[in-house]
Amino acid sequence: MDKTVNQKAWFLVLPVFLVVAFSAVLPLMTVVNYSMQDTFGNNQFFWNGVGWFKELLDPSTDLGGRFLASLGRNLFFSLVILAIEVPLGIVVALSMPRQGWTVAACLVILALPLLIPWNVVGTIWQIFGRPDIGLLGYVLNHIGIDYNYVSNDIDAWVTVIVMDVWHWTSLVALLCYAGLKSIPEAYYQAAQIDGASRWAVFKAIQLPKMNRVLLIAVLLRFMDSFMIYTEPFVVTGGGPGNSTTFVSIELVKIALGQFDLGKAAALSLVYNLIILIVCWIFYTVMTNAGNERKHQEGAA
Amino acid sequence: MHSIPGRRAIMAMFLIFLLLPIYWLVNMSFKTNAEIVSTMTLWPHTPTLQHYRRIFTDESWYSGYINSLEYVVLNTIISISVALPAAYAFSRYRFLGDKHLFFWLLSNRMAPAAVYALPFFNLYSAIGLFDTPWAVALAHCIFNVPLAVWILEGFVSGVPREIDETAFLDGYSFPRFFLRILVPLIASGIGVAAFFCFMFSWVELLLARTLTSVSAKPIAAIMTRTVSAAGMDWGLLAAAGVLTIIPGALVIWFVRNYIASGFALGRV
The missing domain is CATH 1.10.3720.10 (MetI-like)
Structure with a gap:
């Protein structure tokens, strides 16, 4: 079914356009303005052209070094949590009970971590992981593992990653579960008649049906982990040293901590650009996948 | 047919993993500060509502x-x-x-x-x-x-x-x-x-x-x-x-x- 062309539809979109433009375009213009200037306080600004951008992309300067290091850490973090959360989410979705009250119970418990304010998520894990008062830290240290997320880089990383897995795997699982629910029973019966193995059913029936939701899941998880701020900030404060300082944490340090508006603005723009590019790639892949599916359905 | 072997065990383990840190938070909210700092207890031995009373x-x-x-x-x-x-x-x-x-x-x-x-x-x-x-x-x-x-x-x-x-x-x-x-x-x-x-x-x-x-x-x-x-x-x-x-x-x-x-x- 093709959509009709109707330019008056713009009137329906106008409120959204105005609200989002007010809170996205206006602030972004301030950012662009700041990114070309330097300030010595007292609201005095000096033209700096593309100086900040040059510094930002040059690892030998202080700003560039900090930005590129935090970018590297952040990409590594995003890849690790995607590699854990996507397979685990699929497994959990496949493990959902089929009917009865347990379905609702499982869904509610799965969704619970998603609705906890992000700093409380940080607080929960901060308390849980402390060697003196937290269950996890206490048990680990008593079975002979020397675990302390405050002083040890690797422990801090493990804590932040486990926390993210705890926080967000449910989102992947719920999305996959929704995809699985839409598979008609007849598909499974046909597979049974053909004598398909468990693995074949997964590969030929379940995975293709989950494709679209999985794409949404990967997109949301990548984006949200790429701009993660509150949870690691509460737990580790970016430390020990700088070992868990992600891009957003670095940015807030520069902008609201040092009030280095020019540097912060330049960083913001580059950061936003990276997000925009990744977002565009996903969007293209997603619309292409949608079109292909339509073509297949049309041909059948 | 839909599900995988050992699904109950997987689900149970995952739910425990989700609930354990939350339980620990609830547990601590009913303890006195003295109990939190001095001993490691799996449930509040001297339960108190003082923290909630203070907030409300x-x-x-x-x-x-x-x-x-x-x-x-x-x-x-x-x-x-x-x-x-x-x-x-x-x-x-x-x-x-x-x-x-x-x-x-x-x-x-x-x-x-x-x-x-x-x-x-x-x-x-x-x-x-x-x-x-x-x-x-x-x-x-x-x-x-x-x-x-x-x-x-x-x-x-x-x-x-x-x-x-x-x-x-x-x-x-x-x-x-x-x-x-x-x-x-x-x-x-x-x-x-x-x-x-x-x-x-x-x-x-x-x-x-x-x-x-x-x-x-x-x-x-x-x-x-x-x-x-x-x-x-x-x-x-x-x-x-x-x-x-x-x-x-x-x-x-x-x-x-x-x-x-x-x-x-x-x-x-």
Whole structure:
């Protein structure tokens, strides 16, 4: 079914356009303005052209070094949590009970971590992981593992990653579960008649049906982990040293901590650009996948 | 046939993994500080309500919950009411720049809050909304409006177009059709979108903290500040944390039957 062309539809979109433009375009213009200037306080600004951008992309300067290091850490973090959360989410979705009250119970418990304010998520894990008062830290240290997320880089990383897995795997699982629910029973019966193995059913029936939701899941998880701020900030404060300082944490340090508006603005723009590019790639892949599916359905 | 071997064990283990840290928080909120620091106990041996009593009697604490709920509700109402007509337009019509506009909206959902913290501070100070619930509600629109459009578009597309055409032939005006026919048809979709707006506004802290100082400070920010000022009052911190989980848990309970389809954003 093709959509009709109707330019008056713009009137329906106008409120959204105005609200989002007010809170996205206006602030972004301030950012662009700041990114070309330097300030010595007292609201005095000096033209700096593309100086900040040059510094930002040059690892030998202080700003560039900090930005590129935090970018590297952040990409590594995003890849690790995607590699854990996507397979685990699929497994959990496949493990959902089929009917009865347990379905609702499982869904509610799965969704619970998603609705906890992000700093409380940080607080929960901060308390849980402390060697003196937290269950996890206490048990680990008593079975002979020397675990302390405050002083040890690797422990801090493990804590932040486990926390993210705890926080967000449910989102992947719920999305996959929704995809699985839409598979008609007849598909499974046909597979049974053909004598398909468990693995074949997964590969030929379940995975293709989950494709679209999985794409949404990967997109949301990548984006949200790429701009993660509150949870690691509460737990580790970016430390020990700088070992868990992600891009957003670095940015807030520069902008609201040092009030280095020019540097912060330049960083913001580059950061936003990276997000925009990744977002565009996903969007293209997603619309292409949608079109292909339509073509297949049309041909059948 | 659908499921995998050992699914009960996997599910049980995962649920325990989810619940254990939450249990520990609840556990600590009922302990006295002396018990927390001195011994490791799996349940409160001298249970106390002192932390909860303090939160409910001290205005600087409980006003935080009211402030948070205020901007979350405001944001949900704004987001849904502007997103509904747009979702209808995106679902039914083709117009100049529609695809670009949709992508632009989506890209705002993905924009890092840290980028906007400082410009928002300037913007809302300049127009005199700083430290009001309106500032936070409007700021949260940047990620909630696109999300609401995205979800609602999926649900509107699920309504057959014949229904629109029949309504217009029957002489319904557009606003009347919209409110009397379309909105009731996608009521569950509106519920799902409202749930997501509530959720993302409720859990966000960075912008909410940056845009408020005294009179509209959200509970999440009060937690972080009071704790650093008063040393480490672990019991009080835990109790405040538990109280922030409750609204979310209530909302989940109400939408539990729509959670699955809702998380697929109406487009499976």
